[in-house]
Amino acid sequence: MTLEEIKEKYDKLQNKYGAKNLHSIYFGGKLKNPDYALVFMNPTAGNIATQKEWTGPRYPWLGTKNVWKFLSQLDFISEKTLKEILNKKAKDWDIDFSEKVYKELENNNIFITNLAKCAQVDARPLKDEVYKKYLKLFFEELKIINPKTVILFGNQVSSIVLGEKIKVSEVRKKKFLCHNHNMYSVFYPVGNGSFNMPKAIEDINYIKENNKVEEVIKL
Numbered sequence: 316m317t318l319e320e321i322k323e324k325y326d327k328l329q330n331k332y333g334a335k336n337l338h339s340i341y342f343g344g345k346l347k348n349p350d351y352a353l354v355f356m357n358p359t360a361g362n363i364a365t366q367k368e369w370t371g372p373r374y375p376w377l378g379t380k381n382v383w384k385f386l387s388q389l390d391f392i393s394e395k396t397l398k399e400i401l402n403k404k405a406k407d408w409d410i411d412f413s414e415k416v417y418k419e420l421e422n423n424n425i426f427i428t429n430l431a432k433c434a435q436v437d438a439r440p441l442k443d444e445v446y447k448k449y450l451k452l453f454f455e456e457l458k459i460i461n462p463k464t465v466i467l468f469g470n471q472v473s474s475i476v477l478g479e480k481i482k483v484s485e486v487r488k489k490k491f492l493c494h495n496h497n498m499y500s501v502f503y504p505v506g507n508g509s510f511n512m513p514k515a516i517e518d519i520n521y522i523k524e525n526n527k528v529e530e531v532i533k534l
Contacts, residue, residue, distance in 0.1 A: 316455050318346070324452055325432040332445050333433030337365040342428035342456065343374035343417040350424035350526070352462035355382075356472055356503070357431035357441055363405050364413070365434040371410035374417050375427050378405035381505045383416075388516050389523075391425045392416065426460055428453075430472050438506055446475045454494050464526060465496045466519060469503035487514075488521050 322341050329339035340358035355375060363369055363378035376382045380401060387397040396419055403412070420427065431441055431449045453476070457465065467473040473481040477493055483500050491498045501518050502511035 316459075318456070318459055321452055321456055321459075325449075328448060328452075329433050331433075332431070332441075332448065334360070334365075334436050336367060337434040337436070338367065338369065338373055339432045340364055340375055340429065340434055341373045341432060342426065342460075343372060344420040344426040345424050346421075346426065346460060349426040349460065349462045350464065352426045352428065352457065352460060352465045354465060354467050354472055354476070355427070355429045356469060357429050357446075358434040359438050360434065360436050361405075361438075362434070363408050371413055372417070374413060375429055377413050378408045381509060385504045385512055385515070386420075386425075389519055391423050392419050426462055428456065430476065440471075443471065443475060446471070450475060457494065457496060462496065464522065465493075465498040466522070467498055467500050468515070469508065470500075472503075473500035487518055488525075 325339045325341060329337070333339060337360055340362055358365060358375060360366075361379055362376060364371065364373045383392060383397055383400045386392050387394060396416060399412075400416070430453055431446050433441075433445065433449075435441070465476075467476055470481055470483055473483065473486075477491055477498065477500070481500050483502050486500050489499070491500070499518070499522055502508060502515045504512040504515040
């Protein structure tokens, strides 16, 4: 299966589980062997790429602000790019700017996706059963992308992907091996989980340093 074929299947699932007037959202960044795959929950209408008139790439978090503040603190995007983002209203994001932001993520070896790609009108929680409908395709996506490390945000996403009940507070900085990928469970850093952003930054910085040590040992 190719990424384009997976996208087609995601669009069909949008019709079943998402808002009928919105596009599904796919993924973006480094598409081959990134250092990190960041896995969020599901998109909402706050992403301008969900709108039917949008003809550009359907990357996560386009037109939003808070997640980019988070990514800037991890040095996944530059302060200069963050400043541009914060100075833009959602309607000011165009195709060129969206590509520019994700090109920077690509250059920094970052891949961003959601477990569920079905866009909702708001941020109300999805049921576990909906996320599970995406699980097989999600693992196909990861198989193609082949990230070195997968970071799962939040209890719900972590539990579904890892196949066991996960409380992030109890597994901080613990490495899991799942489908031949090294995975970590990290606090959800935005929306209702924004108060946990400092803990998420702390844990990801730990993961980054730990990976550097492992690379040195391999050498």
